[in-house]
Amino acid sequence: MRRPRISGTVKIMNQTVKDEILMREMLGDDGPLGADSAPDDATVDAALRAVRPKLARTLGRARRPLARVGVIDSPVGRLLVAESARGLLAVQFLDVAEAPDSLAAMRESFDVVEDPETAARIGREIGRYLKGDLQALNRPVDLSLVRSDFQRRALMRLRRAVPPGAVITYQALAAAVGAPSGQRAIGNTMATNPVPLYVPCHRVIRSDGTIGNYGGGEPRKIKLLRAEGFSVARDHRLPAGSVMGHLVTHIFCRPQCHAAMRADPAKSVIFANSRRAQSAGLRACKLCRPV
Numbered sequence: 248m249r250r251p252r253i254s255g256t257v258k259i260m261n262q263t264v265k266d267e268i269l270m271r272e273m274l275g276d277d278g279p280l281g282a283d284s285a286p287d288d289a290t291v292d293a294a295l296r297a298v299r300p301k302l303a304r305t306l307g308r309a310r311r312p313l314a315r316v317g318v319i320d321s322p323v324g325r326l327l328v329a330e331s332a333r334g335l336l337a338v339q340f341l342d343v344a345e346a347p348d349s350l351a352a353m354r355e356s357f358d359v360v361e362d363p364e365t366a367a368r369i370g371r372e373i374g375r376y377l378k379g380d381l382q383a384l385n386r387p388v389d390l391s392l393v394r395s396d397f398q399r400r401a402l403m404r405l406r407r408a409v410p411p412g413a414v415i416t417y418q419a420l421a422a423a424v425g426a427p428s429g430q431r432a433i434g435n436t437m438a439t440n441p442v443p444l445y446v447p448c449h450r451v452i453r454s455d456g457t458i459g460n461y462g463g464g465e466p467r468k469i470k471l472l473r474a475e476g477f478s479v480a481r482d483h484r485l486p487a488g489s490v491m492g493h494l495v496t497h498i499f500c501r502p503q504c505h506a507a508m509r510a511d512p513a514k515s516v517i518f519a520n521s522r523r524a525q526s527a528g529l530r531a532c533k534l535c536r537p538v
């Protein structure tokens with residue numbers, strides 16, 4: 248495995264070190280004081296009064312949460328990855344010019360420190376996942392970089408309801424979060440998802456069965472879906488053996504089944520094949536007999 252490298256644009260200095268340098272400067276601390284040069288109380292009080300506003304600002308900054316970031320080379324390209332104490336905060340495709348700038352967004356509310364070990368650990372997870380360990384990306388995510396509650400709800404719903412080996416349409420995901428006409432809002436939410444792969448926006452497709460856009464580019468979307476068992480066709484359509492899964496009745500159907508067509512699309516996901524639906528705990532429909 249190649250050693251993770253930090254890109255030239257990522258300039259990070261440990262905030263704690265910066266704070267310590269600042270405090271030393273403010274207090275004129277250039278080493279232990281000799282006993283005979285100890286300042287009297289009044290001098291110390293005056294010095295503290297002088298630095299108090301600056302000190303307050305420094306301590307305010309020090310209370311911000313930490314984001315540990317690094318750059319990794321993964322099977323899906325070079326990635327900037329970040330983690331907070333609450334979970335995975337960002338995964339950014341560094342070779343996509345229009346990808347959201349996670350680092351700038353993070354700096355608004357986090358102290359950003361470089362942590363190659365954390366990054367390498369995340370890189371190993373992604374590697375395992377692409378080799379077929381579909382549970383490898385289950386760590387908690389921190390959606391602090393997501394702008395709105397609607398977007399946060401849509402991303403969490405997607406992560407919970409659509410397992411590897413399944414996809415959902417933009418329309419169904421919109422309906423699932425209570426906005427049946429919100430396909431465009433869902434499209435924007437997926438395009439600005441700060442944690443692709445971990446919140447699987449690659450599993451959201453068009454209602455006509457074509458796979459649609461992806462923030463990391465269409466070839467990557469195909470690669471990820473194939474790693475999950477979706478043998479996406481050359482015309483970017485879903486495989487012929489796909490079945491419709493109903494998340495409330497836990498029954499899956501052939502797409503042409505009358506029962507499937509009557510089902511609430513907000514509660515339906517599409518599985519690559521019957522086996523995937525069964526391993527997600529669904530039973531075959533007795534009308535259309537998909538197995």
Ligand SMILES: [Zn+2]
Nearest residue numbers: 500504532535
């Ligand atoms: Zn059926």
